[in-house]
Amino acid sequence: MKSKQESIFSSKTLTYFLQLTETMNYTQAAQILGITQPALTQQIKKLERTVGAPLFYSVGKKLRLSDAGYTMLHTTHNIYDLLNEATDEIQQTTSANHGEIHLGILASIETQVLEAFAVKYYEENPDIHITFHMLTRKEIWDGLENNEIDSAIMYLPDNSIKNWKPYDSKKIMSEDLLFIHHNNELASRKRIKPKKALDCPWVTYPVGYYLDQMVNEEYKNQMIDQPNIVARFTQPGQIYRFMKATNTYSALPKSYVMSRPDRDEILTATFDPQIKFDLSFVYRNAKDQIPRIAQFLEQFEAYLTEKDYYQRLDDIVAGKNKEE
Structure with a gap:
């Protein structure tokens, strides 16, 4: 017969619990885990029976962690930290070569x-x-x-x-984010205010990507309208090629611009104030x-x-x- 500890820490139990805490949605968590929603619900209820308290509760259609749930989440993170520390300690004894x-x-x-x-x-x-x-x-x-x-x-x-x-x-x-364009009227500018880069549509990264957030934050800080984004790509090469083909504006790291053999075919400027990371x-x-x-x-x-x-x-x- 399994002990209480074995029931709590059985295979996949904590993985299921952690995934549900991330999405706070049984359907989404089950899809990510590759199992059915009833199977996930059953595992969570089994865990709740084992610890003797509900780990989640609902407010309308929204799922929330209970006090016991927060305790379990904190404990689970501590367990993973201990396992990672043990792994690192073991690896420290291995060869450098x-x-x-x-x-x-x-x-x-x-x-x-x-x-x-x-x-x-x-x-x-x-x-x-x-x-x-x-x-x-x-x-x-x-x-x-x-x-x-x-x-x-x-x-x-x-x-x-x-x-x-x-x-x-x-x-x-250290990196600079460079403004990239084809506007000959701006060719002499080595630095450009964000407001001056709004007269043409932009191509950039997807919403939530680091550099997209950097640009959004700068425009928000300047209290001006955001650029008109007409296309988004995950890779800088995709953004660059779209920008060249459509004469749209964009912003890419200086290191990427320098890596392009055809970098002389585009115009660049540093943002004022600089966007650095x-x-x-x-x-x-x-x-x-x-x-x-x-x-x-x-x-x-x-x-x-x-x-x-x-x-x-x-x-x-x-x-x-x-x-x-």
Whole structure:
């Protein structure tokens, strides 16, 4: 006969509970989990019977966590933290020259410098296997939380995460968001006020993406109308090609603009005031103490000490132009 602890922490029980706390909707949670709604309801009721208290209650059509539910949620997070700490402690005893490194990279980031470093790193460390995962911000935070990725490469500051206590970061470089256009009347401008960039439709990232939020926030701070968005894409290359084909406006990171061999065919300006952010490594506390992770970060830092990020991009673009 199963003990109470075994019933609470049986396979998938906490996963089901956590997913329901994220969506607060049985139908959506069941769809994400790939099970039927009755099956999910049964598992939650079983968990409630085991702990002896309701974990959720309804207000109209909206689901809410009870006091017992909040206690269970806090405890579940503590359990995952303990498991992640145990995993990290075990990994710290492993070799610096063997194993795998999983990087969760924000999908909107230009990766050519990272790819070039991966080639160099493999040549020097052939027994360490690197995996690039191109992810959304939510997928990145889920991956960090569940120890599925060793480090994220993303833009900061990021206000979507409220609890930074379990995480640490390491800056790679500072980025500028550049205004991109084809308007010859603005060609002489090196800096542009957001209000001056409203006379033409825009193409940008989907709603909720980091850079889309950065632009929205700036226009909100200036207390002016938002740009007229006529198309949205998840990848900077898609945005760039649409912008060139349609003569719309856009805003992309300086690193992406510099990575384009055809960058001389477009016009750019820095926003006034500047829209700046940092490209950074983000990882769980003490993750950088794992030998292979520490070595990876040290070698990447040395790689950018020899030539900074933008110099590396220039070399890559020059190499491509030479090949052509």
